[in-house]
Amino acid sequence: MEHFCNISGICSTELRRLNQCQLYLQVTLLSELVSADGKTIPYTYFNGNIHPGRRSILQWPRQARPPHTSWKEWKRRLVQLFCTTHSRHHLRQPLKKWNHLGPQYQLWADQVDVNDSAIYCHGWFTNITRKHSGLSGMRLYDPIGTIVPATPITATPAQVYATQYMLRVTAHRKKQAAPPARIQHTLLTARLNSLSPSEQQLVGNHIQMPLCKKAFIKDLQAGKVHRGTDGSVKHMAASHSWVLQSSRTGVFMAAHARTHPVRQKTSTKRPEAAGYCHP
Numbered sequence: 001m002e003h004f005c006n007i008s009g010i011c012s013t014e015l016r017r018l019n020q021c022q023l024y025l026q027v028t029l030l031s032e033l034v035s036a037d038g039k040t041i042p043y044t045y046f047n048g049n050i051h052p053g054r055r056s057i058l059q060w061p062r063q064a065r066p067p068h069t070s071w072k073e074w075k076r077r078l079v080q081l082f083c084t085t086h087s088r089h090h091l092r093q094p095l096k097k098w099n100h101l102g103p104q105y106q107l108w109a110d111q112v113d114v115n116d117s118a119i120y121c122h123g124w125f126t127n128i129t130r131k132h133s134g135l136s137g138m139r140l141y142d143p144i145g146t147i148v149p150a151t152p153i154t155a156t157p158a159q160v161y162a163t164q165y166m167l168r169v170t171a172h173r174k175k176q177a178a179p180p181a182r183i184q185h186t187l188l189t190a191r192l193n194s195l196s197p198s199e200q201q202l203v204g205n206h207i208q209m210p211l212c213k214k215a216f217i218k219d220l221q222a223g224k225v226h227r228g229t230d231g232s233v234k235h236m237a238a239s240h241s242w243v244l245q246s247s248r249t250g251v252f253m254a255a256h257a258r259t260h261p262v263r264q265k266t267s268t269k270r271p272e273a274a275g276y277c278h279p
Contacts, residue, residue, distance in 0.1 A: 038095030204255030
């Protein structure tokens, strides 16, 4: 919805109608609207029809189907923001490969796994997943398939054309290579010394370690450690701090760091929230 809010001259009444369309379709991201190859927006979403092969994993408020005039505005604004022309709904910037770390709030019934050359089709009503293996020497797949426990995590959403004789993938996007596994630190000090810049901004770069680390970690795992946070803002210079203290021994661990609020001049909510979220 933030894209709609940034449209120059758009009124609150139209924003409310656009939000009703979004709630009815149960979509949050552009990737939940576009085709499997990430290049176009299917007509079904312009016309206000929920895609039968996709389901949101979020819980949505009940929304009645908006009237035809709302869908006309919905289509016009989507084309204005993302598409090349009104007749051919190609994205100006096609989506790239699926991101392992990106948010995903939508399940796809049909997915393809290029690693084992197979299509996985899930039935919403039967809750059964079938694996359709590729036919040798062709880009076609067995139409019958075999029942499997679940779709592998290496599979990506796909658009599948099906007949009684074969299945064929008509569109899909590959997945980005998995990021390298993070080093699992066994010592607290080693982990704090390897914080990324974004983690340092949240956790803090002025950390006071507990006197007895082993006893403190034991109390932390046993739920015998309390926490407190605070934040302050003065002339756009914000900071936050946090403290952890053992209720058994009184030993504590603390840190503070500068926070960089966005569009915030007097509120301390953002820096204090940053401290509250970590560690």
